[in-house]
Every structure is written in structure tokens, then in C-alpha cells.
Amino acid sequence: MTIVVLFDRRALQNFFIILRQSEIGRNLVHIARRNIVIIIGFIAVFFVVSSNSVMSSEHSALAKPDKNDISKILKKLRQDFRDNNDDDNKKEKDNNDNDKDDDEQKVNYNYNFADEGDKKRKNFNFVAAGDFGCSKNTKKTVSNMEDKKPELVLPVGDLSYDKTATCWLDLISPFNDKLKVTLGHHDVNDGGSKLNQYKETFGLDKLYGSFDYRHVHFITMATESDLDKGSDQYKFIQEDLKKASEDKDIDWIIVTSYGPFYTSPSAHSAEKELRNLYHPLFEKYGVDLVLQAHNHNYQRTYPLTFNPNDSSKPTITNGFTTGYNSHTDGTIFAIVGTGGESFYTLEGREPYMATQFGGKFGFLNIDISNGNPHTKLTGTFYDNKGSDVTDQFTIEKEIKNKNGEE
Numbered sequence: 001m002t003i004v005v006l007f008d009r010r011a012l013q014n015f016f017i018i019l020r021q022s023e024i025g026r027n028l029v030h031i032a033r034r035n036i037v038i039i040i041g042f043i044a045v046f047f048v049v050s051s052n053s054v055m056s057s058e059h060s061a062l063a064k065p066d067k068n069d070i071s072k073i074l075k076k077l078r079q080d081f082r083d084n085n086d087d088d089n090k091k092e093k094d095n096n097d098n099d100k101d102d103d104e105q106k107v108n109y110n111y112n113f114a115d116e117g118d119k120k121r122k123n124f125n126f127v128a129a130g131d132f133g134c135s136k137n138t139k140k141t142v143s144n145m146e147d148k149k150p151e152l153v154l155p156v157g158d159l160s161y162d163k164t165a166t167c168w169l170d171l172i173s174p175f176n177d178k179l180k181v182t183l184g185h186h187d188v189n190d191g192g193s194k195l196n197q198y199k200e201t202f203g204l205d206k207l208y209g210s211f212d213y214r215h216v217h218f219i220t221m222a223t224e225s226d227l228d229k230g231s232d233q234y235k236f237i238q239e240d241l242k243k244a245s246e247d248k249d250i251d252w253i254i255v256t257s258y259g260p261f262y263t264s265p266s267a268h269s270a271e272k273e274l275r276n277l278y279h280p281l282f283e284k285y286g287v288d289l290v291l292q293a294h295n296h297n298y299q300r301t302y303p304l305t306f307n308p309n310d311s312s313k314p315t316i317t318n319g320f321t322t323g324y325n326s327h328t329d330g331t332i333f334a335i336v337g338t339g340g341e342s343f344y345t346l347e348g349r350e351p352y353m354a355t356q357f358g359g360k361f362g363f364l365n366i367d368i369s370n371g372n373p374h375t376k377l378t379g380t381f382y383d384n385k386g387s388d389v390t391d392q393f394t395i396e397k398e399i400k401n402k403n404g405e406e
Contacts, residue, residue, distance in 0.1 A: 111169070111201050113152065114177040116211045119249065121370045124214055126152035129363040130184065130258065130293025131337040132159050134167035137361045138340030140384045146174055148365050148382075152213060156293040157184025157223075157258030161341060165197045180220065183207055184258035184293060188224040208233050210240050215375075215399075216252040216368060217244040223259030223274060234277065241285035248401040251375050252326075252368065255282065255290045262304070262314065262333050264356055265347035266295040272311065279306040279314075282331050288377065288395060289366075293337040296344040297358040298381055300391060303329035304352055314352055321354045326377075326397040334379070336364045355391050360384070373398050 127150040132138045145153065153175040160168035165187070172179065181202055188195055188207070198204065207222035219240060227233045244250050259271040261279060282290065283306050303324050304314040317330045324332070337344070338361050346358050360383045367378040374396055381391040 111172075111176045111179050112203060113180050113211070113213075115151065116213060118214055119212070120214055122214060123367070123369050124151045125365055125367045126150050126154060127363050127365050128154040128156055128256070128291045129336050129339040130156035130158055130182070131296050131341045132168055132171075132339035133161045133341030134171060135340045137384065138168075138171055141338070141340050141361055141363055142171055142174065144382060144384055145363055150175075150365070151178065152180065153178045154180055154182070154218075154256055154291060155339070156182045156256050156291050156336060158186045158293060158337075158341065159184070159198075160194070161186050163190065164194055165201070169197075169201060180211065180218065180256075182220050182256040182258055182293075183222065183224065185224055188222075206232075208236065210244075212250065214368065215249055215370065216254060217247070217250045219244075219253070219255045221255060221257040221259075221278075223257055223271065227274065227277065229277060237278070238281055241281055241287070245285040251370075251397070251399050252289075252377060253285065253287045254366075255287055257290055257292050258294055260292045260294050260333075260335055261290060262301055262350070262352060263295055263335060264299055264350045264353055266297060266358075267344040268294050270312070275306075275311050279304075279311070279331070280308075286326070287331050288326050289379070290331060290333045291364070292333065292335045293339075295335055296337040296342055297335065297346055297356065298338050298360065298362075298364075298391065299335040299346075299356040300354050300379075300381075300393065301333045301352050302354045303332055305330040316352055322393040324393070324395045326395050329395075332393070332395070334364060336381075338362050338381075354393070357390060360390060362390070370399075375399050 125148060127145045127148060129141060129145075132141070132155065153172075155172070159165065159172075159181065162168075179202070181198070183195075183198060187198055207225050208220055210217065210219045212218070219237060221227070221237070222233060225231075225233060241253070244253055257274070259274050260268065261270060261275045263270045281287075301314075302316045302320075303318045305317055307314050315330070317328070318324050340361050343358050346356055349356060362381055362383045365380045365382060367376075367380070369376040369378070375398075377395045379391070379393050380389055382388070383390050
């Protein structure tokens, strides 16, 4: 006597997956599976009994079923039930994880600089660094920045090296209302979705711009975008600098640029076109300080003026390592690629560099001391290892509007 049991397990599995889309369906599936296991178990027992029926001699005798065989069958059925259930649960978990990833991509942090346009003549400080990444060194840099209680934070490019900006945005969240970002190569060229994430987060309709804060005019450059003489960016910066230089309420002009104008030999060279086009503008309209990144080290020039005969050899206007006067000296260029993403070695030292070093993560802190008739800018680089001061310089000048708001 032979009994054949035919059923399509795959069809049942697909049915279960569909049914599980609802709460009631999940309960029904569980009950149905349990009952099916029981029914199939009984059928299996009957099948073993029947298949083991033998004729011992002339007398017909029903062989007793082997209990071990029955246990093995039931055990196998229970295992199949668990395996199928685990597979479905894994698929559901994977789907939920994917949904979670999608939700993270859609997070809108709404980071911005809350106090833009504040014109109070008060002392304040801001911090700057670039080439952050999302490492433990980045966390340390951000933590040390917090200790200085800055009113403004200027990340100067290559913020996240991941496929999205999410990890860096999470790390920089303590400064969600103090940020004005400059975007670098990995921010602009690692895919449209990543760039759009920055645009949406910081409300950027274009990647360059300017703003005022407490008698300081800040210009953000987009060195990964078109910046030649006929570009919208060039026209904007030229007009913006002219306006700022004529504004009696503006004491300082500071520019952020991911691409370096000047650098000692390292992983990346100075950008000649950038330097030839914009340094003459900076000199004409009195830019005090340019903050850059791209090379993962720290470099700071003496005050420089543009050399039209060979722009790679600028003129040093003050050979001291500190104590500058902005009315008579030129522009200082600082590379602060020390946010936390690896190190680039320095293969030499250009004569126009007042100081330089590699192998140190950290940031540049800028204090603006507003007095009357003088105002002072003090730049201090803090190393992450114990917040050691490894560079400091000062620029001093008379304020333009001595009868301005105190």
C-alpha cells in the first residue's frame, strides 16, 4: 500500500509571504503553518506504517513502525518550518533596513548660520578646518572646536569621503546653527545625490556666495566650479569685493577656498589659474586672510602681494612670523587640511611660507578683537593632541568707521 502526498512547498511559501503583509495575515500564517506541520506529520507516520508492512511468512503481519524514523521525519518537518520562517524574517528585515537607509538619505538637517548679518561690534571667534572625513580624529577635532565655543564654523572642503554626507553631518551637528560650508572635490564630484544633500541641507542655490558678521565680510569660493574671468562666479566676487572694500562698516575681508593659491610641495599643487585670476583682485580690494584645504597638512604664508612676472613667486611684504599690519602688508594664505582625514607629507618648503607642518590634526581658531580705533585678528592653530598651540599670528588695523556702533 503506497500513499503519495503531493504539495508545492514553494507556492505555499509565496502565499505566506503575501499573507504576512498584514498583522492578521501574520497570525494566520503562523497558525496555518503549525497545523500543516501536524497534518503532514500524521500523514508521514501513516506512510511509514504502510511502507513497512511486510509479509513475514504465510501469515500476514503488520510490521511495527520504527520510532526513530518517525522522529526523524517530524524533526525534519519542524526544521523546514523554522528555516522557511527564518528566510521570510530575514527578507523582511533586509527590506526594513533598506527602507531605513532610504529614510536616512532623506533627512533634512536644515543646518545654517543663525546670526548672519549681526553688526554688533563685539569680540568673537570662529574656527576653520577642511578635509574632515568621519574618523575618530574628526570627532576629536569637532570636540576641540566645541571647547573654544565659536560663534561661527567654517568647514573649507572635502567634508565627507563617504558616498553620502550623512556621517559628516551627524558629526558636525553640535554646530547646526553656526555653519557656513565651502565644498571641495569629494563634496561636488562624488555623485549628484551627495551634492544635492549638501545643497538641501544648507539651502544652497549656488556654491559660492558671501555674508557679513560683526564687521567681517566673508566670501565663499567654489573652486570645483567654473571660475574663469567670464564666469558668473568671477563677476560676483569682483563686484562683491568692491562693495565690501567701500563699506565703512566692514573692517575685515576673509575668503574661504578649497583649492590652494599657494602651497609647499605636497600631494596637490597650487592652482595657477585660481591664483592668477583672483589674487590681483584680493590685493586690489584688501583681502586680509584666505583659508584653504585640499592638502592634508597645515601651511601659513607671510603676507603676500601678487607677482605678475611669476605668480608662483609672490612678493613677501613682511618677513616676520607674526605682528602684521593689514594696511601696509598683503594677504595671508593658510592651508588647514587638518580636520581628520589622513596626512599628506610635505616634500619641501617654499620661501614664502612662514610656518608649515604635517602629522597634526586640529583646527585654526580666529579671534576678532574689536576696539576703537584699532581692531585685531589673532589666528591660533590648536593641535588635537592636548590642544597644543603650534602656530599663532596677529594682524592689526584701524577700523574704518570710528563712529560706528559699539
